[in-house]
Amino acid sequence: MYNSRISGLGMYVPENIVTNDDLSKMMNTSSDWIIERTGIEQRRHIKKGDGNSTAKMGVKAAKIAIKRAGIATNDIELILFATLSPDYYFPGSGVIVQEELGIPTCPAMDIRTQCSGFVYAMSTADQFVKTGMYKNVLVIGSENQSGGLDMTTRGRGVSVIFGDGAGAAVVSRETDLSKGIMSSHLHSEGEHAKELSIIDPNTSRWIPEIIADNNPDDISFYPYMNGQFVFKNAVTRFSEVINEGLEKNGWESKDIDLLIPHQANLRIAQFIQRKFRLSDDQVYNNIQKYGNTTAASIPIALTEAWEAGKVKEGGKVVLAAFGSGFTWGSVMINW
């Protein structure tokens, strides 16, 4: 019998900082509006020519995580890559990471559950390690969203929220069953698939058709978000899935040493904090600096929290996410 634990963490964000004031020069928005509604003060955007891509940022984060795990790159037996913005439409970015890390061959798969991608990938890694199939799994969450956003007033309800970056974790075999990932809880509700989505291109309206249409007003390949509906569902599902994890392990909210919520919106995280009566020390948020980096937000926040000494040996750490799909989930860790 084995358990799995996080043995190394890493993160990378592009150097280019985009402030709310920078955005207000491109569209009709204001820093006050963005901060009041989302808590976001700035985000990072890849700059054309800076050498970054979704996979390349993932590799940078992964190298740090592998070093901290104290293993060799070739000890990685499986790569799980969570993203909604892969380098190519296909293949996924996991195989690019395998190539760039110089691992001769290993299984690599992309996980397409958007903001819940890292939680889904951690749960998947956990299963492969617990069954004994693999000893070290590399889990990456990485996003290059900036290039695909509508940076005009038309897209302001979405584009001010999202940012670029990557985070990575090495999930390794643990023989002490009281340590590591204690449980994970995953859900989806496809009824709301279109409420937060990019619909085109798709196989009913494929790329040649979009090119043939040549319609400058076509916004179907920009992200669409029904903001208030997403917000309402997020606070409900976050609460449910954290409670599910607490109940499964016989923990109470006061036992949580650190909650890392997916950095969707600071107002959502604050709502959850109040609901579970958690102190500021029990919750880690950094959306103020990076915006919503979707699948990358939890590993970036977890890495920063770990670097700041907030993740302690024996501590109870809860990861929780909600996003497009809708999908949601939690991972309960005894560090």
Ligand SMILES: CC(C)(COP(=O)(O)OP(=O)(O)OC[C@H]1O[C@@H](n2cnc3c(N)ncnc32)[C@H](O)[C@@H]1OP(=O)(O)O)[C@@H](O)C(=O)NCCC(=O)NCCS
């Ligand atoms: C997106 C979100 C911040 C919008 O806030 P909201 O209070 O719901 O705002 P609304 O969409 O109702 O828009 C209110 C007004 O602000 C305007 N507005 C939208 N974006 C704006 C922006 N960036 N700057 C200025 N005004 C903006 C709207 O056009 C609307 O104007 P109107 O009243 O004249 O029509 C909020 O709905 C939200 O955070 N939702 C959840 C998003 C999320 O977490 N997504 C990720 C999930 S993983």
